Amino acid sequence: MRRLGGRVLDFLTIEPLRIRSILRLILIALIALLVHYTKVEHRNDAVFTAVLIAYAVGAVAWLIFLIKNPARWWFGWASTFTDVAIVLVLCIASGPATISLYPIFFLLPISVAFLDSPVITGLLGLSASFGYLLAWAAYATQDQEMGGTIPALVYVQVGCLLWFTAAITALSFTLARRRARVLGLLDVRRRLIAESMRADERNNRELSEHLHDGPLQNLLAARLDLDELRDNPSPEGFDRLDAALRETVTALRTTVATLHPQVLSQLGLTAAVRDLTQRFQQRWGTPVQADLEDVGRPDAQALIHRAARELLSNAHKHSRATSLEVKLHRRPGGTVLQVSDDGVGFDPAILARRVSEGHIGLASLVVAVEAVGGSMDFSPHPGGGTLVKVTVPDQLGSDHFT
Structure with missing residues (x-):
């Protein structure tokens, strides 16, 4: 560099x-x-x-x-x-x-x-x-x-x-x-590249710890139960084995969905964003009003889904919002995602400072959107809070990536 x-x-x-x-x-x-x-x-x-x-x-x-x-x-x-x-x-x-x-x-x-x-x-x-x-x-x-x-x-x-x-x-x-x-x-x-490399290392370490402390331990416990069942078959043993396997499957599904949402590849962007808003409400209890148009499968659907996930996460962590609104619409030549909240607001001028502090999520998202010819606009939301508008073109060149 x-x-x-x-x-x-x-x-x-x-x-x-x-x-x-x-x-x-x-x-x-x-x-x-x-x-x-x-x-x-x-x-x-x-x-x-x-x-x-x-x-x-x-x-x-x-x-x-x-x-x-x-x-x-x-x-x-x-x-x-x-x-x-x-x-x-x-x-x-x-x-x-x-x-x-x-x-x-x-x-x-x-x-x-x-x-x-x-x-x-x-x-x-x-x-x-x-x-x-x-x-x-x-x-x-x-x-x-x-x-x-x-x-x-x-x-x-x-x-x-x-x-x-x-x-x-x-x-x-x-x-x-x-x-x-x-x-x-x-x-x-x-600084963004340096922090991105450190973030990748942290994510890999966290994923490794998650797999080791969760699914792997469950599988080891299931193996012990299986050895015990060979010698002393019992309904309680089969119940423990079944519970361990179910818990492992659930944990692995959650991990796989985090890495690449299955609903995105199977059902498309609109369904994936709707699933994202529903899981956000269930986890944090913050109401999300979703106005989602069927936009099909644009080339940059993975990037738009990532933008929705990042913006919802930031709204929960930093804005202290009590309600959010997510809109997804088609426009001539592009797809538009809007995420608004009623929180404390956001000044995009602090992006560079946040990168220097190690917070690269939003900054890297802005770079990725601009790299494919799109734009991210931040503006005050009427009545307080922040409105973020992400516009991404439908057709991406071979040199673009998400």
């Missing part, structure tokens, strides 16, 4: 850097073409050309380096610092011909947009916009032909830069939130 999480983290880090490097190369080529076709005269043509060529060669080498090497935390900041330094050098070498470098100012906010830092992206974009305006103000005061007046086109260009800064900052904000969500999901998934 660590290896998978590390690969995802590397992808989230290195892939944006590669995209930036490709965009940088395209922008350098466009600047070279722009300067060539506009035939502007720079303050120092030799220095400008040398810096631009070195910039292009360095950009190609940097892209190759990123392709062949894993990500490091300083890669993004190093490339950003280099971009800013190159832009400054090109502006100084260009002098009043900076207008031909206008597209390169778009590079500055882009250079940090992929670093998931909206604040720095916005600050650098604003610096590029007003830096371009200040450069023109300085050139206007030095150029006698301009008479100290900045051309109106420059203000339009600055407006474009400001608009671009706002757009790229919003993009950076979106990327930062998405990255945080992905990393959060990876962390929850890691």
